[in-house]
Amino acid sequence: MFQLKNARLDRLAVHRVGSKTDPESLDLSKEEITPDEDILNLLKKFFLKPFTEERLFSFKHTTDINLNECYHYIKEVFSDPEKFYDNSRNIATLLHSESRHPNIKTGELYLAYFDDVNFGESITEAIGIFKSESKETYLKVYPKKSTYQVEAHNGVNINKLDKGCLIFNTEEEDGYRMLIIDKTNKGGEAQYWMDDFLQVKIHENNYYHTEAYLDLCMNFVEEVFPEADKIDKIGMKQNAANYFKEKEAFNVKEFEEEVMQEPEIIDAFNNFKSQYQEAKQVKTYDEFDINKSAVKKSDKFIKSILKLDKNFHIYIHGDRSRIEKGYDEDRQLNYYTVYYEEEN
Known part of the structure; x- marks a missing residue:
């Protein structure tokens, strides 16, 4: 661009x-x-x-x-x-x-x-x-005779x-x-x-369209499914993000079929989309070319980390079906079971 x-x-x-x-x-x-x-x-x-x-x-x-x-x-x-x-x-x-x-x-x-x-x-x-508008303090160190002189200066960080x-x-x-x-x-x-x-x-260029739709998807997961399990939320967000990473162009019907899949979720998404557009005063389009810079930027806002007390962090990057949540009655603690092929 x-x-x-x-x-x-x-x-x-x-x-x-x-x-x-x-x-x-x-x-x-x-x-x-x-x-x-x-x-x-x-x-x-x-x-x-x-x-x-x-x-x-x-x-x-x-x-x-x-x-x-x-x-x-x-x-x-x-x-x-x-x-x-x-x-x-x-x-x-x-x-x-x-x-x-x-x-x-x-x-x-x-x-x-x-x-x-x-x-x-x-x-x-x-x-x-x-x-x-912001100034920072810098130290200027320079030789003077047989020693060094140190001075403090305020300036702009370039x-x-x-x-x-x-x-x-x-x-x-x-x-x-x-x-x-x-x-x-x-x-x-x-x-x-x-x-x-x-x-x-x-x-409203393709960067705007891509960014707006990704933001819509992330808000949909958080606001429509507030009680959903964290791992399910991560999976839903990653499914949406992966669509934008893998495709060159966005098509709303294709997106609904591949990402939302279930009719009830599609209906809930479309209802939320109407409310979102009105509340945020933004437009979303049914078709546009996907801007990869906007997709890359959105990655850092997609929380893919499960924080378990203060002991463990689980990073989820792929297949949601390989991790299961359970509860141990004897220990009275939650647990996750993770399935994998090899350890790196």
Whole structure:
């Protein structure tokens, strides 16, 4: 979908932005900066390395996309890159005005213009908006005369980008296409980045369809069968996940026959799906090409571990029929019997 390793960082502006409740938390720089080659390479890593998922977004507006202020400034820059610096100030000012919650941290806002960005089948430009809110303490150790000196410095960890978006110069009339990072989105005050400042909606591509259906399946197992045995839940989740791993395309009828199988479970699943779509405000489709990146990402959320008191963990990766649960009346303890062919 996208390839960022050959992207060239051509222009860069840095401002300081905090909460609107603090009028002094907006500090606009007077000009662009031109770092040396080594710093540019570090900045590229800092800005671009976090973008690994193919979940895409686009700008939105309730009436007219051109009334989305951030979209308007981005469009001006793509139309005329010489307007990059002026619009970097406009974007920083917009972010400050939308940062209404007093708990929003002050941090550096980086505006970056990239060339030679691979997106889909084309090479295009991209504009990055990145904010670093968290600082860490580092030790600087250096020789001094016949010994060493140790100093403490506060700085930005280039492996931890707090917030960012990368906007590709494609699909202009449909709000462009962008990737978004929001690592500090843990409370109501953090919603400002996507909802108030950028004003974006998710783009419904195959990554979205795959991710949404897998999430639907996992929620179905947990909510419709809350009393089911843990091992049965793991088996049901793995059956659904294996379908997506093995198939190239999703077909709802095939999925129901191969995974759900029993008519009562199929009916329960379809009823739950209707409720889920309404509650989550998401769409699920009956047919789509399966995105393997979304499948791989979902693996870490599928709990395949049975935790038995504090003594044992059983990892279940395959055939559910090879493990049985029982109860020992004499010991008054539960037990599992595991069948296997060979020990590794």
